[in-house]
Every structure is written in structure tokens, then in C-alpha cells.
Amino acid sequence: METSKPGCGLALDNDKQKPWLGLMIGNSRLHWAYCSGNAPLQTWVTDYNPKSAQLPVLLGKVPLMLASVVPEQTEVWRVYQPKILTLKNLPLVNLYPSFGIDRALAGWGAGLTYGFPCLVVDGGTALTITGFDQDKKLVGGAILPGLGLQLATLGDRLAALPKLEVGQLSRLPDRWALDTPSAIFSGVVYGMLGALQSYLQDWQKLFPGAAMIITGGDGKILHGFLKEHSPNLSVAWDDNLIFLGMAAIHHGDRPIC
Template identity: 35%
Template structure:
């Protein structure tokens, strides 16, 4: 599908993660609406997205709506597509796969790579063209990925996100409380070290520990890609994802915050216009991230 095919049509970008779906609508005049969010564990969540799009953004021309979907959850993808096909033609529904993203994935198994990581990495190269970028995506899982100046994805690392860490401590121990991750990560809460009560100790340990791990991983990623840096001597760093705002204030590494890189990528028509690159073939010695970045 070319840019001419999308011109004058509303585009709905849907980013389905492990726990929630986020969406935004780009109107024909290129205005993008505010980002909405719904839990994919809630009953009838696909209907909520469709109702919002049709009632608030595209009430007079539903047949013209073009849907672009990126997901790391196959069951959720099937749920959404099943609901969409009852209202929209199959030609208007596009699931974005790795081959649709104009970035060269230098990993062993591109088809196993999370599409959110590729989309965020590619969009980062659109923000900083010709420069190396470290993309930190802070969602249910946190990824720290390396993208080269010629739009090549070099792989990265994955660690548990804030919500998984809070849940793991609460459910995996007898004495520690299960904290609500959103409340526990509130920016207004002081993160004392040493903490003098259990709840504060959990908060400080997870938040400071996660920030420290990210800072260290950024340094290691920048050092490994030192030959492809800007004039400051370090790759640019972009922080994105649902917990990006909370972690931003705790990081020492210079960075910019772009909370919704994946949605921004889905709304960018260049994702469908630029040529799809051939799959690279790597041997074990060339693989920068092996199975960890499947």
C-alpha cells in the first residue's frame, strides 16, 4: 500500500502490548488525536477501540478508515481483527510485520523479534537520521536496544518492567506486600536509601535498581557502538513506553523522552512506502544478541 493509497484517509494506529492496547488516529489533515489506552484483560476491549474511533474521530466515513496494528500478543491480535472484520473490509486492516519496517534487523531470528522494538528503533532513526541511537522502551518488559546510523537494528537486552518486579516480590514471597505498581511508582513519592519501612524499601529498591541497570546498559551499548556516534562521542538515547516519565527523572544518562514511539511509527506512512529489506543471514559469531532478543 503506497502513500497515495493512504492520502485523505484517516489512519488508526493500534499498539497492543502484553497488558494494554494503545491507539491514536491521524486525520486526513495529518492531525493526530490524543492517545487512548485500554486493558486487553477487560471484557470487550476491541469494541471500546472501535466505538471511540467511529464516534469521536471518523463518524462520517468509517469505510475509509485504515487500520495499522502492531502487537506482541497473538491472542489479542486475533480478538481485535475478528471485531474489526465485522465492520471494515479486510483490505483496510493491516498487521505490521518485521518485513514491513524499513530497518535491517541484524539478529538471528527476525521473525521472533518483538515488532514494537523494531518500530521504536526505526522511528528513532527518523528522529535522529544518520546517527546511532539507544532506544529504551519501558513497558511490561524493559528493552534497551541499539540502532545504527544506517537504520540497522543491532539487538539489545530485555529485563522485567516495573509492574512485573512489584508483582514478583508480592506474589513470590510470604512476608512482602503486593504493591500497586502505579501507586508505588508515583513521582511524588520520595525514594529513600536506606529506607526505614518495607514498602519504601521495595519502592526504592525496584526504582533505583531499575534506573541503575538501565544506565549501565546504556553505557555498555554506547561503548559497543562507539564507532558510530555523533560529535558528542555517544549515541543518542530515547526513552519511550508507559513508564518512561517515571524512570526519566531517575536516569543519569542524557536522553530525550518520546512516550509513544511505536504509535508514532505506525502513523508514519514511510513505513509502507520504503522498500522491505532482505532478511540478513547471521552465523553464530555475527549474532549480536543470540536468543535473548528473539
């Protein structure tokens, strides 16, 4: 079943409600948010190319907060004079130098919104699992190929297999498939759900009652599948964790409980 947000949110300042843009440069796409104060009002996704991307009309007119896991793409957007976020901007403990800024921002946003300890599952190109304890210290995590990447790899690397896409998944697939596409969906989906169930159950043992949140491009479909596959796991779905983390840095806000 899905958890609701606890009564612990971000402290708001009426003087800080001016609009700003957030940009998270992911492994394959650009993730945008139009925000007012601490609230992401609208989010959307574009490709890497600024000429073909649906650029926000306010770009260059309001503050731009940028985080990136692709350094060469960061350079493309410097013309808009963004504030570029790094791990040094985050008050999290035990982060190693190559730790992804996307994982850190999502963890910070999750902790401020749902409370620490928290576990974040980010269903992007790569699926990441990241846990923080009550002292905002990184417990650790895991990285594995995301749903789309697994499907694409099978289709690209094996001549006899079709190339399938996540968008073709409208429901939890049959486990025991009777055709090749269904067999691919079964293996990829149930393999990922089995891995997630194992990590989530172990997290519950380490931190009983702690928050567990799914986010990311494929996160919503994974959340739905997980609710059906493992209904006893209490996991929330929140697509704005990275931008909530950005907002807290942008305004220097802290949680109020």
C-alpha cells in the same frame, strides 16, 4: 538533561493527511492512537476486552494499522480488517525472527525522528533496551522485567511482602529505606536505574553523541528518575515512537534532513 529533536523529521504529503487508527497490542494492554497523516493526535490505553474497552468511534470507518506481540489477541481484532504489521514491513537490518514488532516499530520511529544511530528504552510490562547503528542495523539489546512486573512479582510470590504499584511512586525513593514498602521501592527503582545507567553509558562509548530515547507506559516516570539519578546522561522522552514508526510504514515516508 533532556535532548530536543534534531532538524530531521518525516516528509509530509498533503494528500496523506486522512485520519487513521493505530493499535499496538502489548503484553498486558491495548495501546491506541488516532492519527492524521504522520501525526498521532491522541493516544490512550484500554484493556484487552473489546466489550469493555473504550473503542474509538472511528473503528471500522478509517484504516486500522495493527501490530501485536500477543497472537491470540490479534485474532480478536481481525473483524475490523486491519493492516497487520510484521517485521517484513520494516526496513531494518539484522532483525532475528522472534524480535518484537513493538521494539522494531519504536526503533524505526526513533531513527526517523531523532536520527540513526539510536537507542530506545521501552518501559513497558517488560523493559527493553534496543540499539540500531547508522545503517539501521540492529546492534542488539536486552530485556528485563519492568517496574510494575517487578513490584507485582515480589508481592505475589513472597507472602510477607506487600503488593505495590508504580502509581504509588511520586518521587525518586529514598535509597536507604526504613520500612518494607520503601525498601521494595528502593531496590526495584535503584536496581533498574543502575542497569539503565550501565547500558546508556556503554552506548555512548559505542556511538558518541547518538540519540537515546525513553518511551512506554512507565517510560515517563523512569525518564524523570533517570534525569535526577544520572543528570549527565542526555536522554529524550517520547511516548509516540511506535506510532511514528507505524505512520512511516502507512505512508511510505522517509526522513528529510
